[in-house]
Amino acid sequence: MKRRTLLLAAATAPAAALAHHGWSSFDQDRPVYLEGRIKSVRWANPHAEAVITVDASLKLPADLGRRSVPAQSQNVDGAAVLAKTRLPEAAGGDWTIEFAPLSRMNAWGVREPKPGERIEVVGYIAPKIGNGRLLRVEYLFADGKAYGLRSSPAG
Numbered sequence: 001m002k003r004r005t006l007l008l009a010a011a012t013a014p015a016a017a018l019a020h021h022g023w024s025s026f027d028q029d030r031p032v033y034l035e036g037r038i039k040s041v042r043w044a045n046p047h048a049e050a051v052i053t054v055d056a057s058l059k060l061p062a063d064l065g066r067r068s069v070p071a072q073s074q075n076v077d078g079a080a081v082l083a084k085t086r087l088p089e090a091a092g093g094d095w096t097i098e099f100a101p102l103s104r105m106n107a108w109g110v111r112e113p114k115p116g117e118r119i120e121v122v123g124y125i126a127p128k129i130g131n132g133r134l135l136r137v138e139y140l141f142a143d144g145k146a147y148g149l150r151s152s153p154a155g
Helices: 002-019 078-083 102-108
Strands: 032-042 049-054 093-098 118-125 134-142 145-148
Touching: 032 093, 049 118, 078 134, 093 118
Parallel strands: 093 134
Antiparallel strands: 032 049, 032 118, 049 093, 118 134, 134 145
């Protein structure tokens, strides 16, 4: 019985490792912008997730580099991130969006988004996960507010 349990644990370990990954899986040198409608939401740990549908005609907002972003407890140069943000290649279609853990989402006061709502995000793509259509959010723009999700609010 112990051997069977060990084999089962060994067989599922790679899937578990893929399911939860740190910032190192994401290309932090190339922030990208996505805007879309929420298709589905999973509001649970280890981090909240959503699938958004992005229109193929997506354009980078003219004001993106001038948007104000909140200070985070971790040192993140928000102005520099926004200044170098670009659109991903072939942006149209469904994207999986990874938010922060629920404790951090609560600290920012982010409510659970509902299907059909529109959100904007700036974040980083994991090129080797999810067919390259997995984005980890650095900044969320929703409900007329900006949220920095790498760490807790500064202060």
